[in-house]
Amino acid sequence: MSPLLHDYKSPARPEVQKFRAQHWFIVGLGLPLLGIALLLSLKSASGTNTASVELDAGATNIAAESLLTVASTPEPANLSAPASFSDIEIERAPLPFPEFHPPLNLAPEYDQLHLTIKRGDTLDRLFRRNDLDLGHLAMIMKLPEAAPYLKKLIPGDELTIEHDEGNLISLYREINLTSAIKINKEASGFSSTLIDQPLEIQRKTASGNIDTSLFDSAIASGITDKTVMNLAGIFAWDVDFVLDIRRGDSYYILYEERYQDDEYVGDGEIIAAEFNNNGRTIQAIRYIDKDGRSDYFTPDGQSVRKAFLRSPVDFRVSSSFNPNRRHPVLKIVRPHRGTDYAAPRGTPIKASGDGKVIFRGVKSGYGNVVILQHGGNITTLYAHMSKFASSVRSGSRVRQGQTIGYVGKTGLVTGVHLHYEYRLNGVHRNPRTVKLPQADPIGAEYRQDFLASVETILNELLQHKRTQVASLSTD
Numbered sequence: 001m002s003p004l005l006h007d008y009k010s011p012a013r014p015e016v017q018k019f020r021a022q023h024w025f026i027v028g029l030g031l032p033l034l035g036i037a038l039l040l041s042l043k044s045a046s047g048t049n050t051a052s053v054e055l056d057a058g059a060t061n062i063a064a065e066s067l068l069t070v071a072s073t074p075e076p077a078n079l080s081a082p083a084s085f086s087d088i089e090i091e092r093a094p095l096p097f098p099e100f101h102p103p104l105n106l107a108p109e110y111d112q113l114h115l116t117i118k119r120g121d122t123l124d125r126l127f128r129r130n131d132l133d134l135g136h137l138a139m140i141m142k143l144p145e146a147a148p149y150l151k152k153l154i155p156g157d158e159l160t161i162e163h164d165e166g167n168l169i170s171l172y173r174e175i176n177l178t179s180a181i182k183i184n185k186e187a188s189g190f191s192s193t194l195i196d197q198p199l200e201i202q203r204k205t206a207s208g209n210i211d212t213s214l215f216d217s218a219i220a221s222g223i224t225d226k227t228v229m230n231l232a233g234i235f236a237w238d239v240d241f242v243l244d245i246r247r248g249d250s251y252y253i254l255y256e257e258r259y260q261d262d263e264y265v266g267d268g269e270i271i272a273a274e275f276n277n278n279g280r281t282i283q284a285i286r287y288i289d290k291d292g293r294s295d296y297f298t299p300d301g302q303s304v305r306k307a308f309l310r311s312p313v314d315f316r317v318s319s320s321f322n323p324n325r326r327h328p329v330l331k332i333v334r335p336h337r338g339t340d341y342a343a344p345r346g347t348p349i350k351a352s353g354d355g356k357v358i359f360r361g362v363k364s365g366y367g368n369v370v371i372l373q374h375g376g377n378i379t380t381l382y383a384h385m386s387k388f389a390s391s392v393r394s395g396s397r398v399r400q401g402q403t404i405g406y407v408g409k410t411g412l413v414t415g416v417h418l419h420y421e422y423r424l425n426g427v428h429r430n431p432r433t434v435k436l437p438q439a440d441p442i443g444a445e446y447r448q449d450f451l452a453s454v455e456t457i458l459n460e461l462l463q464h465k466r467t468q469v470a471s472l473s474t475d
Helices: 014-045 059-067 123-129 134-140 147-151 214-220 225-234 444-474
Strands: 111-116 158-164 167-176 179-186 189-196 200-209 250-260 263-277 280-288 294-297 317-319 339-342 348-350 355-363 367-374 378-388 403-407 417-424 427-429
Touching: 123 134, 134 167, 134 189, 147 167, 200 214, 200 444, 214 225, 225 250, 225 263, 250 444, 263 444, 280 444, 355 378, 367 403
Parallel strands: none
Antiparallel strands: 111 158, 158 167, 167 179, 179 189, 200 250, 250 263, 263 280, 280 294, 317 339, 339 417, 348 403, 355 367, 367 378, 378 403, 378 417, 417 427
16 A cells, blocks of 8 residues: 555644735725725816715724825815715806807908199099099089089199999098098988098297398298298388398297197297397287288287388399499499399299289380389389289289299390389389388277287297397306
């Protein structure tokens, strides 16, 4: 017989059995805890607030924490944990609705024309030239408010036109600095609107001292061409700005500046002015009557205008009145009974006073000449013209300052200039020094109102004058 025992089983060791018992105990305890952890993680993933769960199981709680750590949102220290899952409060924040943006109401874009009026232009020609609807032109010309401003166009005016493939949508024209006309397409035709463009008037002062000429001084003082020309025009009856100016002469001006929408658009009129010439002082104040007519007067109400201008052109004098002058062509001594004004060919010649044309034509050495009759005993003569103004005819009447012809060199002359004569009762007088008749003073019905305004205006001018004198004394 074999000494081997087939049914032999070695007895189990006590250490192995003990290990197996502990293994199954831990597995049995860990599975429930793992299920709890999975449940909590699912609640956290769904967006709910998670809370730490405490188990009142003594050693069991300690073992669970050692096997699995559950991530949770930290809670404030003073909040107690819920006793069970049913006590957990879940906060559901509503999702915001997307912000609503209504569709933009975009105006249609039209073609736009900016047209500058040229000589000979009419609205009909402009419409044809730019392929605009002539039927629409006929319709807007029937608008009673707009028609007067569309029939007559002035060179330099500007039009702004909107159109859709030639169909007129709108037309805008500036009438003057303070008003405009706007025409718009409507469902039933066209409409027109007069637009007011108000101006803001600000008072300004300026002054200067003359070294070479009034114009050079004005430029140095920052005075615009318009204002300096107005200044010369106001005193043109008392001062020949070609011959009478002296070094050291001075002037002070109170004038208007015009603004529109806070933007400077140009100088306005002179309110008051003072000119100091070779020791004499001349002052002028503007007055506007109830009918809107304005003129300039001395502080006591006498008109600064005279019946005659001292000079019929605004240029330098080349030959003064001289009864013993040697004629430049004939080379003999012949009285020069007048004043010669050198000026470029084509310079406008102004009538020195209101009058009637008694001669227009060619007269021996004078060449092309115009003679005016002023009242009963004064005549003026303008010679060597290149051509006559179209409005001047024998027998026609002219106004002071009206253009009657243009500078030339017709007749016995050596250069381009105007020869000007002033005759009183047929006798030649020096036009630079002859005493000229005064224009009418301010009307009796306006005198008191004018005198009441004089002091305020002159004080404003005087204040500026004192400021300028003080600044010069401190320099």
